[in-house]
Amino acid sequence: MGICLSDLWDEFSASDSRFAELAQHLSGARVLRQDPLECLMQFICSSNNNIKRITQMVDFVSSLGNYLGEVEGVGFYEFPSLDQLSKVSEEQLRKAGFGYRAKYIRGTIEVLQSKPGGGVEWLTSLRKSDLESAIEALTSLPGVGPKVAACIAVFSLDQHHAVPVDTHV
Template sequence: MTVIAQRRLQFKDSYDLKRTIESGQAFHWFPSGESSWETAWRGSYLGVKQITSSEIAFETNSTETDALSQVADYFQCHIDVSSILDTFPKDSLTGKALDCCLGLRLLRQDPWLCLASFILSSTKQITQIKEIVQLMSCQLGVSISTPGSTRRVYTFPEPKDIVRAGESAIRKCKAGFRAKYIYRCAQEIESGRFDLEAVRLLSLDEARESLTSLPGVGPKIADCVLLFAYGFSRAFPIDVWVQRVLQDYYLGGKKVSHREMRQFVDGYFGANAGFAQQYLFDYIRSLSKPDWAALVANSPFGK
C-alpha cells in the first residue's frame, strides 16, 4: 500500500491521542505500535501517532484532494481548546477532571458509524463494543492494507451493506438484541426515509427528536451522536456514569427525573456542556469507590 499523504500537526495546547481515542467516544481505532493507532476512514487507510504532547502525525492513502483537511477536521485540529475549557464551571470536581484529563479532545465522526456504534453500545463495555464493531467490519466491510505490514483494516459496513446482508449476519457478530435496531436503522437510511445529513440543519432539540425517531435510539444515544458526529456542543449524553455524577455530586444525592437533570445541565454547564461531559465521564471512570465517595462527601452542592 502506498501512503499518499502525511502531515504533522502542532498545537498550542496538549493533544492526548490515547485518552481521546480510548475515552469511549469512538470504537473503530486499534493500536498499531507505540503511541500509534490505525483505522479505515472514508474508504481508505488512516494511521495516527503521538509525536509529543502537543504534536501528532497522521498518514493516509486516500486520494481525495481534501484528505488532509478532512483528517484535520476529524481530529478537530482547528479548535481553540483553552477558550472552551475556560467556559467550564469552576467547581472542584470539574477542576479535578480538567487536571486529570488534560489533552482530551472531541472527535468529529461520520454520522452513520457513530450512530451504529452507540446503538451497539447498549449495556456493553468499551472493549465489547470495539469487538462488535471490528467483527461487523471484518465480516461485512471492505479490507484495506496497511503500510509496511501484513495487517488489514476494515471499513464499517454502510447501510446498504447491512440491508443486503440481513439481520442474521449482524447477530453473528455478537450484536445480540441490538442487531434488529442496526438493521432497521440501516433500512430507514438506505430507503431515504431518514436523512442523516439533514440532521445538521436542525436545532439541538429538533435534531434530538429526529434521531430518537429511529429504532433503538433513545436520548443518550442521540446525544452521543449529536456531540461526536454533528458537533452540537450543548449535547450532554447521560449514561450511568454521568447520571451518578449529576445525582451524587451536583444534585445532593436526590433521585431526579431525566428532565430535571437536563434542566440542571442546560443551566449549569452552558454552551460547551458536551465537552465538559466528556471530561467528567473520563475522569469518574478512573476513580476508586473510596475516592469518589470522598469527592461526594465534600460536594458543596445540595448541602
Template sequence: MPENSEPAENISGGEAEVSSPAEFASGEAATRAEAVVDRLGDLYWQKTYGGRDAFECLVRTILSQNTSDVASQPAHDALTERYGGADDGNGASDADGTGDGDDAADLAAALADADHDELADTIRSAGLYNRKADVLTTVAARVLDEYGSAAAFDAFVRERDPEEVRTALLDMDGVGPKTADCVLLFAGGRSGVFPVDTHVHRIYRRLGVAPADADHEAVRAVLEREVPDEKCGFGHTASIQFGREYCSARKPACLDGLDECPMSDLCDRVGVDTESDSVVDPADAD
C-alpha cells in the same frame, strides 16, 4: 495521564483522531457542576468534538449499549470487516468531512440488507446481539429511506436544529437519549450536549450535583443547564474516565481514604459510607 491524552478506544465517541485539544479560560466556576468539570479538565483533557460520520457513530453507539468498550469494540471491528464502513485506520469513516462518505454509504446499504442471523453472530461479543442486529438493520433502512443516503443523514445531523435532530434520532427504534446525544456530540459537533451513560448518571448523583433519585434525563438536564456549553463534550468523556479510575460503582477510591480521590472536596458522597465501607446507589441512600 499524559497531557491531552485519551483512551484510543472509547466506543462512545472519544477517539483522539476526531477530537481537538482545546483550552478554556480559567476562572471561578459559576456552579458546582462546572467546578467538577473544570477539575476533570485539569485531571484529564479539555477537548472539542465533532467530525465523525453520523451513521458510523450511530452504529458504534448502538453496539455500545448495555455493555463495555471491551465487549463492543471487537463487535464493531468484526462488523466493519464483514460489512464495510470505517476502514481508514482510526475508527471513523470520512472523519475529516472532506470525503464522499462512500464507506458509510456502503455500510448503511450492507446493514439494511443484512441477514439477521449472520449479523447477530458477527456482533455476538457486544451482547444482546439479536436485539442489536434488529436495531441496526432497521436504522440503516430508515436512514436510506428517509434521507436518501448516509451522506445526507450526516448533513442532517450536522446542520439542522439540534432539538430537531435529537427528536428524529429518538424516533428510531432502539435509539435512546444517550445514543442520540453521542451522535449529536461526536458527529454533529454540537456544544451544550452532555450525554449521560451509567458512569455520568452515578457520578453526578453521588457528588450531590444532581438529585439522588434523578433518572438519566434529569441528570442530563442539570448538567446541560449548569455546565457551560463548550465544556459539556469533554465533561462527558472525562467523567467516564473518572468513573473508571476513581468513582466506580462498587468501590470508589474514597473508601481507601479521601485523599485518594481528586474530587473529594467537591463530593457529598451520597450513598457512600467511608466509615463502614458500604456503597449503595444514591437513590437508596438515607
C-alpha cells in the same frame, strides 16, 4: 481541528466550576467529529453491553467495509457505507453475536435508506439542527434512546453541549 479547544474549555469552565477545576488536567483532550453513520452504528452496539463484546461487534461491522490493509497481522477496513451495511441480514448479525441489537441495526439501516436524499445526508444535516431537534430525530431510529442520541450528537454532530445521561444517574 478548526475548533479552538481553549475557547471551548473557557466556555465550559465559565458555566461549570467542577469542569474548570478538571480542565487544568485535560490539555489536548478533544471531542472527535466522527462520521455520523459510523458513530450511530457503534453506539447502537454499545447499548447494555461491555467493551469486549462491543469491540467484537464493531469489528464485525467494520469488516463489511473495504479492506484497507494489514499492520502487524491486524486487518483494517474502511467503515462500510450504508449500501454495504444494507447487505447484511438480521440473521447474520445475530450469528455474529449482536443479539436483540441485530433488529435495531437492520431497522435503522432501513429507515436511513428511506430518507429523502439518503440516510447519510440526513444524518449529516443534523449538524445544522439545534440539540433538541437532533435528539428528536435520532430517537426516531430503532434502538436509539435519549442517551445514545446524546452520545451521537456530542461525538459526531457538533453538539458539544450535549450531555449523555445514563439511566443509573
